[in-house]
Structures are given as structure tokens and as C-alpha cells.
Amino acid sequence: SAGFAAAQQTITVNIGSSHPEQNIWVYAMKNTFEPEVNRILEAAGEYKINWVESYGGTLYKFTDTREAVMDGIVDVGMVGTVWEGANMPLQNVTYFTPFATEDHKMIIEIFDDLSENLPELRDSWAENGMVHLSSLITDSYDIYATFPVNSMGDLANRKLNAPGTSANWLRGTGATPVDGALTTYYTNIQTGVTEGTLSFASGILPTRVYEVAPELTRVGIGSMYFGGIAANKDFFEGLPEPVQKAFREAAKATSKAHGQYVEDLAKRALTEMQDAGLTIHELPEAEKMAWVNGLPNIVEPWLEQTGDAGRVVLKAYFDALRAHGAKPLRAWDEGL
Amino acid sequence: MTTLSIGLLLVGALILLVLLGMQIAYALFLVAFAGIWIIRHNIDLAFRMLELTAYSGIADYLFATIPLFVLMGLLVSVSNVGRDTFEVAEELLRRVVCGLGVATVAANTIFAAVTGVSIASAAVFTRVAVPEMKRHGYRSAFSAGTVAGSSVLGMLIPPSLLLIIYGVLAEVSIGGMFIAGIVPGLLLAGGFVAMLISVTLLFPGFVMTDPEAAKKRRLDRDFETMPVGRMIAKLVPIILLVILVLGGLYSGFFTPTEAGGVGAFGALLVALSRRSLDRHNLWQVMKQTGVISVSILLLLIAASYYSRMLSIAGLPNAIAGLVNQSGLGPMGFMVLCASLILLMGMILDSTSILLIMVPIAAPIAQGMGIDLSQFGIAIVIAVEIGLLTPPFGISVFTVHNTLNDPAVSVEQIFAGTLPFIAVMLCVLLLVILIPGIATVFL
Amino acid sequence: MTDDTNAETDDAFVPAFSEAPIGATLGSLAAIMSSVGTLAIGALMVLIVADVLGRNFFNAPITGVAEIAGRAVVAIVFLQVAAAILQKRLTRADFLIRRLHRVSPKGVCLIEALFSIAGMIVFALIVWASWPKLASAWATSEFFGVQGVFTIPTWPFRGITVLGSAAAALAALYRAQDEIRKFRSLP
Numbered sequence: 001s002a003g004f005a006a007a008q009q010t011i012t013v014n015i016g017s018s019h020p021e022q023n024i025w026v027y028a029m030k031n032t033f034e035p036e037v038n039r040i041l042e043a044a045g046e047y048k049i050n051w052v053e054s055y056g057g058t059l060y061k062f063t064d065t066r067e068a069v070m071d072g073i074v075d076v077g078m079v080g081t082v083w084e085g086a087n088m089p090l091q092n093v094t095y096f097t098p099f100a101t102e103d104h105k106m107i108i109e110i111f112d113d114l115s116e117n118l119p120e121l122r123d124s125w126a127e128n129g130m131v132h133l134s135s136l137i138t139d140s141y142d143i144y145a146t147f148p149v150n151s152m153g154d155l156a157n158r159k160l161n162a163p164g165t166s167a168n169w170l171r172g173t174g175a176t177p178v179d180g181a182l183t184t185y186y187t188n189i190q191t192g193v194t195e196g197t198l199s200f201a202s203g204i205l206p207t208r209v210y211e212v213a214p215e216l217t218r219v220g221i222g223s224m225y226f227g228g229i230a231a232n233k234d235f236f237e238g239l240p241e242p243v244q245k246a247f248r249e250a251a252k253a254t255s256k257a258h259g260q261y262v263e264d265l266a267k268r269a270l271t272e273m274q275d276a277g278l279t280i281h282e283l284p285e286a287e288k289m290a291w292v293n294g295l296p297n298i299v300e301p302w303l304e305q306t307g308d309a310g311r312v313v314l315k316a317y318f319d320a321l322r323a324h325g326a327k328p329l330r331a332w333d334e335g336l
Numbered sequence: 337m338t339t340l341s342i343g344l345l346l347v348g349a350l351i352l353l354v355l356l357g358m359q360i361a362y363a364l365f366l367v368a369f370a371g372i373w374i375i376r377h378n379i380d381l382a383f384r385m386l387e388l389t390a391y392s393g394i395a396d397y398l399f400a401t402i403p404l405f406v407l408m409g410l411l412v413s414v415s416n417v418g419r420d421t422f423e424v425a426e427e428l429l430r431r432v433v434c435g436l437g438v439a440t441v442a443a444n445t446i447f448a449a450v451t452g453v454s455i456a457s458a459a460v461f462t463r464v465a466v467p468e469m470k471r472h473g474y475r476s477a478f479s480a481g482t483v484a485g486s487s488v489l490g491m492l493i494p495p496s497l498l499l500i501i502y503g504v505l506a507e508v509s510i511g512g513m514f515i516a517g518i519v520p521g522l523l524l525a526g527g528f529v530a531m532l533i534s535v536t537l538l539f540p541g542f543v544m545t546d547p548e549a550a551k552k553r554r555l556d557r558d559f560e561t562m563p564v565g566r567m568i569a570k571l572v573p574i575i576l577l578v579i580l581v582l583g584g585l586y587s588g589f590f591t592p593t594e595a596g597g598v599g600a601f602g603a604l605l606v607a608l609s610r611r612s613l614d615r616h617n618l619w620q621v622m623k624q625t626g627v628i629s630v631s632i633l634l635l636l637i638a639a640s641y642y643s644r645m646l647s648i649a650g651l652p653n654a655i656a657g658l659v660n661q662s663g664l665g666p667m668g669f670m671v672l673c674a675s676l677i678l679l680m681g682m683i684l685d686s687t688s689i690l691l692i693m694v695p696i697a698a699p700i701a702q703g704m705g706i707d708l709s710q711f712g713i714a715i716v717i718a719v720e721i722g723l724l725t726p727p728f729g730i731s732v733f734t735v736h737n738t739l740n741d742p743a744v745s746v747e748q749i750f751a752g753t754l755p756f757i758a759v760m761l762c763v764l765l766l767v768i769l770i771p772g773i774a775t776v777f778l
Numbered sequence: 779m780t781d782d783t784n785a786e787t788d789d790a791f792v793p794a795f796s797e798a799p800i801g802a803t804l805g806s807l808a809a810i811m812s813s814v815g816t817l818a819i820g821a822l823m824v825l826i827v828a829d830v831l832g833r834n835f836f837n838a839p840i841t842g843v844a845e846i847a848g849r850a851v852v853a854i855v856f857l858q859v860a861a862a863i864l865q866k867r868l869t870r871a872d873f874l875i876r877r878l879h880r881v882s883p884k885g886v887c888l889i890e891a892l893f894s895i896a897g898m899i900v901f902a903l904i905v906w907a908s909w910p911k912l913a914s915a916w917a918t919s920e921f922f923g924v925q926g927v928f929t930i931p932t933w934p935f936r937g938i939t940v941l942g943s944a945a946a947a948l949a950a951l952y953r954a955q956d957e958i959r960k961f962r963s964l965p
């Protein structure tokens with residue numbers, strides 16, 4: 001649906017997400033990607049984008065982010081591969097290999113590179129009818145609870161919100177994982193259904209969980225690859241060359257802005273939460289190693305599901321981590 | 337034509353079809369399908385969104401509580417817990433003007449603490465209260481209206497399906513919403529009582545066919561009083577259920593979403609222990625649960641598809657823009673929202689209204705600094721008025737269907753609920769003007 | 779005597795086979811599907827109670843209750859919708875229809891038939907929209923849940939959506955035919 005306005009061609013782009021604009025994974029779409037594309041195209045003056053925004057889940061729910069972009073319900077959207085364990089399992093490698101790195105900017109760099117250059121990952125986006133533009137991540141996971149964790153014994157018989165894949169991280173710790181979502185943690189902890197949650201600073205701040213779980217224990221379970229901003233493949237390939245280039249360029253800026261936004265937000269979150277009474281503890285190194293080494297081989301079922309492609313992705317990911325100077329606490333890639 | 341004006345035309349088409357009497361789910365689906373097709377010039381997209389909505393539109397733990405709340409309500413009613421509650425209230429309020437009306441409100445208030453859906457209360461108390469009121473000289477239509485009117489308490493006093501849905505849509509704590517509903521719920525119950533007494537004193541003809549008979553009954557001293565022991569025995573089951581549901585909720589035993597399941601199980605135990613359930617009975621109750629639930633849930637799917645079409649038409653964004661430009665303050669905004677909901681409440685069911693309204697309005701309200709709990713309570717009261725307003729008032733329909741009395745028309749019951757609507761409007765206004773009513777215990 | 783004798787929904791919408799073989803077959807199919815849906819509601823309650831008890835007393839919550847409950851509620855809808863259509867239980871505002879009925883019962887039959895055809899179209903659209911994803915879910919062994927924690931295939935759930943919608947479309951068609959028959963038989 002393109003029309004001519006003077007010599008300039010206007011292209012309509014439907015952009016949207018399952019989460020609102022303030023959300024960490026959506027923020028840079030609205031505040032960097034869109035303006036950056038506009039800026040680049042304006043310089044050349046050949047094309048102009050008419051953005052039709054559907055942020056905040058008005059078109060589809062978080063369970064449908066992949067299908068929304070794949071089916072062309074939006075042309076560009078935030079895709080949470082973390083919710084796509086069946087159709088895009090390769091992208092979830094970080095969730096099955098905890099304690100790899102706390103540096104979320106490193107995860108962005110690694111996955112921007114791998115999603116474009118590692119055939120297994122690139123093809124996985126293509127097979128799902130999408131083009132990966134920019135990586136989305138979480139900052140490092142810690143424990144927000146009603147009690148401090150000074151030793152692994154403190155976790156025994158505790159109930160913690162740990163939805164989805166993160167339930168795996170509690171195996172061998174004696175703690176019971178309880179399902180939930182950012183929206184349910186507060187009530188769960190307040191009423192005693194759980195005694196805390198695994199979460200990350202930038203995500204937890206708006207939920208005010210620190211009011212009911214005032215003890216933060218820094219564990220450093222690690223930063224996770226959450227998903228990507230992606231374009232519908234047919235749509236993207238139908239775009240004029242200069243617009244495609246503008247999208248790619250803007251995507252790079254978006255990755256940077258996303259990393260910076262999460263860093264600033266996490267920092268601000270910690271300050272604000274401390275001002276509100278949050279106490280910060282560190283899990284002693286020896287205890288942390290006991291946790292890491294006490295975990296069963298949680299990557300095994302993932303490798304079984306993903307086969308050879310999984311092996312390639314896991315190896316490439318851990319090679320990249322080490323090349324970036326990270327020191328994963330457990331060599332999940334051992335023997336590959 | 338702009339997409340926005342197409343969107344508005346489609347809203348008009350929906351209203352027309354609903355008024356003509358088309359099944360509301362059919363109308364929502366058809367209008368939305370046509371809408372997406374026309375606006376995006378893409379029939380494939382209409383199909384894809386239809387698939388997405390049908391498969392995952394209500395695939396949520398939250399919606400799984402709907403059949404369980406319905407089941408709880410039906411189990412409580414087959415075990416005669418509602419009748420017993422009413423009988424005790426009737427006994428205690430014998431000397432009060434319009435005593436049976438007040439007893440209906442009182443029993444509904446207590447009953448509300450175990451049920452999360454209003455239709456359950458409406459069905460139960462139609463059976464229990466209306467014949468009794470009729471027998472003592474109250475007008476049938478007024479009695480039916482009283483039951484329909486006081487049934488709305490079920491959705492304001494926790495647990496409440498509407499508060500759960502609002503909490504999820506607005507991303508506020510559901511436990512917090514439950515607490516916020518308590519004072520407004522009690523205020524509403526008190527308002528109903530005051531209204532019943534004053535209307536009976538001022539316009540006895542509106543309430544009674546035979547005011548003298550009622551007066552005689554009130555002043556009669558020769559009746560046999562119910563022994564205290566029997567009263568307590570009658571109240572034990574409901575008290576146990578209230579303790580189970582609210583106690584379990586606030587002691588962290590289970591979450592608000594789980595309350596429906598646990599409550600239904602508790603009601604099942606009560607029913608079994610009172611020997612009011614045999615295998616055949618239980619199966620009938622379960623089937624009834626299914627039939628009631630599916631009509632609500634199918635509407636939810638259809639409404640979700642429809643609201644996605646509105647979003648494609650850009651209607652939510654346009655409304656947000658209008659509100660921002662209009663320079664409305666927080667109060668003005670809340671009044672505007674409430675008025676829109678009252679209009680929608682005439683033709684739409686309560687869940688659909690929340691699905692359409694909250695995602696648009698809650699972010700705007702938050703941006704204006706309105707407390708989202710206060711906003712939610714105001715919205716839910718406005719939505720509940722819709723349960724009583726014609727042409728589509730589900731509580732009134734439930735009472736009418738359950739009563740099944742050719743002498744009492746739907747129109748008469750609608751008229752009987754008018755004073756209740758007036759009280760609800762007053763409480764709605766109070767909640768908007770005084771945030772503390774909702775937020776006092778938060 | 780109970781508070782609510784409304785609990786009398788039975789299989790009255792299934793006509794005798796000798797009188798209406800198609801209606802009887804369709805009605806029985808709907809009744810069976812609806813019974814499965816009814817059982818699912820009971821199972822849902824048991825699952826939730828077991829999860830609450832397991833979590834509180836045995837430190838052993840049931841994994842995936844939230845996801846399973848979410849999928850189950852959709853299945854419940856599509857299992858029961860055909861029966862709901864045959865029993866005329868879908869929500870509507872019928873104040874105009876009721877008035878019209880006094881004036882022209884034949885007209886009402888015609889309108890009801892039209893509405894039923896609309897319903898048939900709606901569910902046919904859902905079938906048409908949904909079956910490709912059922913096929914691909916089957917082909918790719920799509921699941922929900924988490925590898926290593928719990929995984930459940932999605933095709934049975936997608937299948938129920940397709941099957942339930944197909945039955946609903948037929949039920950609506952049958953209702954339309956029934957209204958037309960009534961239209962003909964009225965003076």
C-alpha cells in the first residue's frame with residue numbers, strides 16, 4: 001500500500017508489540033528504530049515511512065508475537081523467542097546455559113552477529129517467515145525475596161516464582177519453583193503464595209515487588225537473550241533497497257540504544273529500590289559455585305530437541321562468549 | 337474514507353445487529369472479520385487474526401476461573417446455602433420496614449463473599465426470595481427487581497470475576513483490587529437498604545400489592561421464632577465457605593486465580609456433606625456449568641477479535657488522542673469513561689466492555705495520575721449498572737428466565753431495578769469524587 | 779428441593795433418530811463433545827486443588843498448571859459450543875424478536891434462520907482459518923511448555939478447535955433448516 005506524495009514515495013509500515021511502549025523490549029522500537037529510519041530516509045528524501053503503531057497488545061497477546069510477524073499482522077514487531085520453545089528453540093540457548101555472563105550488552109553483540117551470520121540461527125528466522133533486525137535481552141537475573149540468601153541452605157524448602165525455563169535454574173537448590181509472571185509476583189509474595197522471585201532489575205522496578213520482597217541477593221544467574229525485533233520476510237524483501245538498508249542501519253542503532261536503556265534502567269532501578277528500603281546482599285562465591293555445580297545437566301533436553309543445529313549454536317555461543325572475554329561459570333558446551 | 341470512519345461505521349453495524357437480536361458472538365465475529373478485510377484490504381489477514389484469536393484469545397489461566405466460579409455458584413445453590421442464608425436474614429430482619437427486601441440484600445452481601453459472578457446470585461435468590469416476598473404482599477416485579485438489583489454485589493465484593501479481569505487488563509494487583517472492592521461493596525449494600533426502606537415508606541404502592549398485609553406481618557408478635565441454634569446451623573456452611581475463600585486468599589494459601597477452583601471444591605464438599613448431591617444431580621450441575629460458561633467464554637473470544645479489529649481501525653489511538661486534546665481533568669476523564677461504559681452496558685456484556693475499554697482507558701488514567709484501583713472500582717460499578725439496563729441486562733434476564741412467570745414481564749423487572757440503578761450511580765459518583773473509598777485499605 | 783431447579787438442562791435437544799436422523803446424529807455428537815467438555819471442567823478443578831495442596835503441604839507444585847488451564851478453557855468452549863447452539867443458549871438481546879413474534883411468527887422464523895446461517899458462516903470461517911495450523915502443528919510436533927520441564931503437544935488442542943467449530947457450523951446449519959421448516963409449517 002504505497003502512494004506518491006510529490007516526488008517522495010510513502011510506505012506504510014505496521015509496527016507493533018504485545019507489550020506497551022515503556023516496556024524494555026519495546027522502548028527502543030518506538031524511541032530509536034522509528035526515528036532512526038525516519039532520519040536516514042529523510043536525508044535521501046526518496047522515501048518516507050507512514051508508521052501505523054499497535055503497541056501494547058491491542059492486536060495480539062505475548063503468546064503470539066512470532067505468529068503476528070510471521071502472518072503479517074504487523075510488518076515489524078517485537079518477537080519474544082523465549083515464548084517460542086517449540087518453534088524457535090535455538091534462540092533459547094541462554095536460558096538453558098545459566099551463569100554464562102552478566103554483561104547484557106555482550107549478549108546483544110553476540111546475538112546481533114550470530115542471528116545474521118550463523119546459518120542455523122539466520123535460517124531459523126527465515127523458516128519462521130521473519131528477518132531478524134535487532135537483539136533483545138534481559139539484564140542479569142537475581143533473587144528478590146523476603147529473606148537474604150547467604151548460603152545455599154537458605155533456599156531449602158523456599159517457594160520462589162520462577163516461570164518457564166527459569167524453573168530449571170532452581171533444580172538441585174531445594175527451592176520449589178512456582179509459576180507466575182511479572183504481574184503476579186507482587187500479590188504472590190504479599191499473600192505468601194511465594195517468598196520471592198527470580199528476576200532482573202529493569203523488569204522488576206515497575207512491579208514494586210521490592211515493597212514485599214525487600215531482600216535482594218545478587219546471584220548473577222546471568223543476562224538472557226529474550227528475542228528480537230523482526231520484520232515479516234515477504235514484507236522486508238518487498239521493500240526498496242534503500243529502505244531495507246535504512247532498516248538494517250536503524251536496527252544497529254536500536255541494539256545500542258536497547259543495551260544502554262536497560263543499563264540505565266537497571267542502575268536507576270537499584271537506586272530507587274534501595275531508597276525505598278531494598279537491602280542488597282551478595283551470594284558468597286563458594287555458595288554460588290555450589291549452586292552452579294549442583295545443577296543437573298539442564299542443557300541436555302534442549303540438545304536432544306534441537307539436535308545438530310543446537311550443538312552448532314551452543315558451541316558458537318560459548319566460543320563467542322569466550323572471545324568477548326566472558327568466563328562462563330560452567331562449561332555447558334563441554335564435549336561438543 | 338479514513339480507516340477511522342470505517343471503524344465507526346462498523347461499530348454502528350454491530351449495534352444494529354445486536355439490537356435486531358443476532359447472537360452477540362456471531363455479530364462480533366462477522367463485523368470484525370469484515371472490518372479487518374475492508375480496512376487492510378486483505379482477507380488473509382482477517383483469517384489469520386481469526387485463527388489467532390480463536391486459538392489463543394482466551395488461553396489464559398484467568399479465564400479458566402470462569403467455569404469454576406460458575407460451578408461454585410451452582411453447587412452452593414443446590415446445597416441450599418443461599419436459601420438458608422436468606423432464611424436467617426429474613427428472621428433477623430422481621431421487624432424492619434421492607435424486611436424481606438432488606439433480607440435479600442443482606443443475604444446477597446454474604447453470598448457475594450463466596451461467588452465471583454452475579455448470575456449465580458441472581459439465579460439463587462430468584463428461587464428463594466421472590467416467592468417469599470410475593471407471599472407477603474410484595475409486588476412480583478418489585479421482588480424480581482430487588483433480586484436482580486442486589487445480585488450486582490456478587491461482582492464488587494471479593495472474590496469477583498470482573499475485578500480479576502480488570503486487574504489483568506490494567507496490570508494491577510488482583511489481591512489489591514479485591515481489597516479496594518470491599519468498602520464500595522458495603523456502601524452499595526447500605527445504599528440499597530436505605531433506598532428500600534425509603535421507597536417503601538414513600539411509595540408503598542410501588543413495592544407492595546397489599547401494604548397492610550406486610551405491615552401486619554411486621555408487627556405480628558405471634559410467630560414462632562427460629563431457635564438460635566438452628567440459625568447458626570444454617571449459617572455454618574456459608575461461613576465456612578467465606579473463611580475458605582477469603583481466608584485462603586489472604587493467608588497465601590492460594591492466589592486469586594486459584595480461588596475459583598478451591599472455592600468450587602469447597603462448595604462441592606458442602607453439597608456432599610449436606611447430602612444434596614447424588615451422582616445424577618452432580619452431573620446436571622456440571623452440565624449446567626458448561627452451558628453457562630460456554631456462552632460467556634465464546635463472547636469473550638468474539639469480543640477479543642472485535643477489539644483487535646477496532647485497534648486496526650485506529651479507534652483506541654483516536655480516542656486517546658481526543659481525550660488528550662479535550663483537556664479533561666482526571667475527574668472529567670473518569671466521568672467520561674463511566675458515561676461511555678453506561679452506554680455500552682446497554683448492549684454489551686460486562687466482560688466485553690472491560691475488554692474494549694480498559695486497555696484504552698487505563699494507560700490514559702495512569703498518565704493523569706489517577707489511582708488505578710480507584711479507577712478500576714469506578715469502571716466495574718459502571719459496568720455492573722449494565723447488568724441491569726435494557727435492552728441487554730443479563731441479571732434481569734437471568735431473574736426472568738429463572739422465575740419463568742408469565743405474569744412478570746422483562747420490562748417490569750427492568751422497571752423494578754431502577755431505584756437500584758439510582759443507588760449505584762450515587763456510589764459511582766462517590767467513588768469518582770472520593771478516591772479514599774476504594775484506596776482506604778490499600 | 780434446591781435453590782435452583784434451573785439445573786435441568788438435559789439432552790432434550792437430541793431428537794429421536796426415527797423422526798430426524800440427521801438431527802439425532804448431530805445432537806448425539808454435540809452431546810458427547812459437551813460431556814467431554816463438562817468432564818474437563820471437573821478435571822480443571824481437581825488440577826487446581828491438587829496444585830494448591832501440593833505446593834503448600836508437599837513442596838511439590840504441579841508444573842504447568844497455568845498453561846494447561848489456559849489451553850483447557852479454550853478446549854472447553856469448542857467442545858461445548860455445538861450443544862449450546864442446538865439448545866439456543868448463545869447470549870443475545872431478544873427484546874425486538876419477542877415483540878415481532880407477537881406480530882409475525884413467520885417473520886421471526888425467517889430472521890432466526892438468517893441469524894443461524896450467520897452463525898454457520900462464522901464457524902466455517904474459524905474452521906477454514908484454523909485447519910492449516912492444525913496440519914503444521916501435527917507435522918512439526920509443536921508443543922507448549924518448556925523442554926526438560928514439561929511439554930504437551932498442541933495438535934489435540936488445535937484439533938478440538940477445528941472439530942468443535944465444524945460441529946458448531948453444522949449445528950447452526952441444522953438450526954437454520956429447522957427454522958425454515960417451521961416457517962413452512964406455519965399458516
Ligand code: NA
Pocket residue numbers: 447448449450451452453489490491492493494495496
Ligand atoms: Na463476590
Ligand code: NA
Pocket residue numbers: 681682683684721722723724725726727728729730
Ligand atoms: Na445492559
